[in-house]
Amino acid sequence: MLIAQLSDPHVTTGLLAAEPASGLHRALGRVLAVRPRPDCVVITGDLVAHGRPDEYAALREIIGRFPLPVHLAAGNHDDRESLLDTFGGTPCLGGGFSAYYHVDHAEATVVVLDSLTPGSSGGQLGDDQLAWLDGVLGGRPEVPAVVCLHHPPVGVGIPAADEIRLADGAALAAVVGRHPHVVRVTAGHLHRSVTTAFAGTVLTTAPSTWVQSTLTMSADEEIGLVGEPSAFLLHRVADGGCVTHTVQVSHAAGSTCAF
Numbered sequence: 001m002l003i004a005q006l007s008d009p010h011v012t013t014g015l016l017a018a019e020p021a022s023g024l025h026r027a028l029g030r031v032l033a034v035r036p037r038p039d040c041v042v043i044t045g046d047l048v049a050h051g052r053p054d055e056y057a058a059l060r061e062i063i064g065r066f067p068l069p070v071h072l073a074a075g076n077h078d079d080r081e082s083l084l085d086t087f088g089g090t091p092c093l094g095g096g097f098s099a100y101y102h103v104d105h106a107e108a109t110v111v112v113l114d115s116l117t118p119g120s121s122g123g124q125l126g127d128d129q130l131a132w133l134d135g136v137l138g139g140r141p142e143v144p145a146v147v148c149l150h151h152p153p154v155g156v157g158i159p160a161a162d163e164i165r166l167a168d169g170a171a172l173a174a175v176v177g178r179h180p181h182v183v184r185v186t187a188g189h190l191h192r193s194v195t196t197a198f199a200g201t202v203l204t205t206a207p208s209t210w211v212q213s214t215l216t217m218s219a220d221e222e223i224g225l226v227g228e229p230s231a232f233l234l235h236r237v238a239d240g241g242c243v244t245h246t247v248q249v250s251h252a253a254g255s256t257c258a259f
C-alpha cells in the first residue's frame with residue numbers, strides 16, 4: 001500500500017492565495033503520476049493559513065476533484081469548527097464529524113490524530129484521545145497501522161520548533177509502544193523532513209507543499225522561511241514494515257498529472 005503524505009499547504013484566499021494553492025495542486029498532480037498509483041493521500045495539518053471558512057472552501061475546491069481518497073489532519077493554523085463544517089461527514093474526515101478518526105484500508109489502518117490546541121502554536125492530544133487511540137490500535141492488531149498528526153512528539157534540535165512540539169509526546173509514545181504493529185508515526189509542522197526513532201517505531205515529518213523552514217539549530221538565530229524544494233513523503237507499507245521515499249515536487253523534472 002502506498003500512502004502519500006503531504007503537509008502544511010497553508011491554503012488561503014485573496015491576493016496571496018495563488019502560491020500555496022498552486023503548491024498543493026502541483027504536489028497532488030505529482031502524486032497522481034506515481035506508479036503504482038498511491039492508495040490515499042494524508043495532509044498532516046496547517047491545511048489553511050488562518051482557519052477561516054472561506055479558506056476551507058478554497059481547499060475543498062482544490063481537493064474536491066482529486067480522484068484518490070484524501071484524509072485531512074488539523075494543525076495549529078487550522079480551526080476545528082470550520083474544518084468540521086466544511087468536511088464533516090465526508091471521506092476527508094473518515095466519514096465522521098471528528099478531527100481524529102481512523103480509516104481501515106485493506107493493507108493498513110490510517111489513524112489521524114487531532115493535536116490542535118486553540119490559541120497555541122503548540123499541540124496536545126489529551127487523555128481522552130490517547131485512550132481512543134489505544135483502543136483503535138488494539139482493535140486491528142494484525143494489520144499495520146500508520147499514525148498521522150501535525151505536531152512532532154519529540155524535539156528535533158530546532159529550538160523554535162521544539163518549543164511548540166506536541167506537549168504530551170511521552171504519553172503518545174507510551175500508547176504507541178504498546179502496539180508493535182504501528183509501522184510509522186508521521187507528522188508535519190516543521191516544514192522540513194526529519195527522521196528519528198520513536199517508541200519502537202520510526203517517526204518522520206513531511207516537508208511543506210508551500211514553503212520550507214530554515215534549518216536553524218541555534219537558539220540565538222531567528223528561524224525563517226526558505227525556498228527549498230517542496231516535496232511529499234511516499235510511505236510504502238508492505239511486508240510488515242514501512243519504507244518512506246521523499247518525492248520532490250517544485251524543483252523536480254518528474255512527470256505530473258492534471259486533474
Ligand SMILES: [Fe+2]
Nearest residue numbers: 008046189191
Ligand atoms: Fe505549517
